[in-house]
Amino acid sequence: MLRSQTVLDRRLQPLVTGNWRRVPDSLRDVLRIGAYQLSDLDRVPAYAAVETSVDLARAHVGARAAGLVNAVLRKLSATREATSPSDAAGGHGSLAATHSHPEWLVERWVARFGAARTRALLEHNNQRPPLVIQPLRWSAERLAGALAGGGIAFDPVPGGLGFTVRGGERVARLPGFEAGAFVVQDPAQARVVQFTDFPAGSLIWDACAAPGGKSLVLAQRHRVIASDLKPDRLRKLRAAADRAAPGLAIFAADARTAPLRAASTDAILLDAPCSATGTLARHPDARWRLSPRRIALMARLQAELLEGVAVVLRPGGTLVYATCSLEPEENDAQVNAFLEKHAEYRRTADDLVVFPPDSGSDGAYAARLERAA
Numbered sequence: 265m266l267r268s269q270t271v272l273d274r275r276l277q278p279l280v281t282g283n284w285r286r287v288p289d290s291l292r293d294v295l296r297i298g299a300y301q302l303s304d305l306d307r308v309p310a311y312a313a314v315e316t317s318v319d320l321a322r323a324h325v326g327a328r329a330a331g332l333v334n335a336v337l338r339k340l341s342a343t344r345e346a347t348s349p350s351d352a353a354g355g356h357g358s359l360a361a362t363h364s365h366p367e368w369l370v371e372r373w374v375a376r377f378g379a380a381r382t383r384a385l386l387e388h389n390n391q392r393p394p395l396v397i398q399p400l401r402w403s404a405e406r407l408a409g410a411l412a413g414g415g416i417a418f419d420p421v422p423g424g425l426g427f428t429v430r431g432g433e434r435v436a437r438l439p440g441f442e443a444g445a446f447v448v449q450d451p452a453q454a455r456v457v458q459f460t461d462f463p464a465g466s467l468i469w470d471a472c473a474a475p476g477g478k479s480l481v482l483a484q485r486h487r488v489i490a491s492d493l494k495p496d497r498l499r500k501l502r503a504a505a506d507r508a509a510p511g512l513a514i515f516a517a518d519a520r521t522a523p524l525r526a527a528s529t530d531a532i533l534l535d536a537p538c539s540a541t542g543t544l545a546r547h548p549d550a551r552w553r554l555s556p557r558r559i560a561l562m563a564r565l566q567a568e569l570l571e572g573v574a575v576v577l578r579p580g581g582t583l584v585y586a587t588c589s590l591e592p593e594e595n596d597a598q599v600n601a602f603l604e605k606h607a608e609y610r611r612t613a614d615d616l617v618v619f620p621p622d623s624g625s626d627g628a629y630a631a632r633l634e635r636a637a
């Protein structure tokens with residue numbers, strides 16, 4: 265329902281007498297649930313949608329609220345077609361409203377990607393992403409065999425990027441979970457891991473490691489030191505490492521103030537905190553917490569992190585910088601600014617750019633840099 269919030273509010277507002285903003289949050293939510301059932305769920309008859317919401321309002325808000333919900337939803341039911349978003353006129357404002365995204369973000373994307381690609385991105389964000397798992401301790405063949413043997417419906421993701429699991433099975437119930445056979449990881453993140461291409465046996469520092477999917481995969485072929493600022497986020501990684509990567513060294517640290525000796529690692533993965541505009545399908549409420557200011561704050565933090573980790577890499581080593589953002593100031597512009605300040609670093613590959621509607625996965629960005637020997 266969060267995916268449709270703007271559209272629902274746009275339908276409800278004209279039907280509520282007085283200021284929509286003054287309607288208590290709990291009552292607004294009941295109205296949204298009713299409007300969602302009326303407009304988006306074909307299987308719920310209109311009378312049932314109205315009655316359910318009226319009951320909810322009576323139980324949780326009060327008798328007067330129940331009367332208001334009844335009146336508003338009956339009007340909405342009668343005028344449903346007339347308020348359809350397909351009536352919206354062109355432009356980024358209506359694109360934002362129709363697809364329930366913040367207008368400033370849609371405006372920014374239209375300016376960069378054009379209207380058609382932005383529309384495809386908005387549609388992608390409004391779909392529920394599938395569960396995808398990547399083989400870890402088991403080979404792809406063994407994992408596929410176990411899934412098939414357990415009666416689990418699945419499809420291989422092209423490019424060796426894991427398996428899409430169908431049917432809503434709980435992760436902990438999938439075959440091989442206790443043995444650390446797999447990790448839940450979107451294909452976009454798996455592509456970032458592939459892109460790192462660190463030489464086998466490298467000593468790698470994963471400087472922003474939690475919750476840890478990439479560390480776990482890298483630890484199958486390398487020696488990995490995994491750290492993160494937030495100890496609570498590392499807890500999940502510790503539990504998974506017990507099952508799947510017992511040799512993984514894990515500790516809490518702020519990567520801005522290099523917790524390791526200078527020139528002491530062969531490779532660094534800086535999977536930086538970001539605005540995460542490439543993962544909005546996965547977190548439908550996150551779009552409403554974003555702002556231009558948040559993107560700028562993230563870009564500043566990423567610049568500090570790059571400065572912090574750069575000194576720890578040994579000459580000749582590889583630094584991979586990655587985000588799940590689609591915004592240039594967090595991606596290529598960030599890396600360009602770093603390279604301008606650090607003549608000892610250079611790009612050694614074309615950047616990886618994963619655009620969700622093209623890949624059918626989350627979005628991702630990565631750049632591979634080498635420190636001069």
Ligand SMILES: C[S@@+](CC[C@H](N)C(=O)[O-])C[C@H]1O[C@@H](n2cnc3c(N)ncnc32)[C@H](O)[C@@H]1O
Pocket residue numbers: 453471472473474475476477478479491492493494497517518519520535536537538
């Ligand atoms: C994109 S997530 C990393 C995802 C992880 N690499 C994975 O594959 O599961 C970014 C992480 O950076 C951490 N972080 C934020 N600020 C940090 C800092 N100053 N130093 C180290 N880690 C930080 C966050 O706690 C968050 O866990």
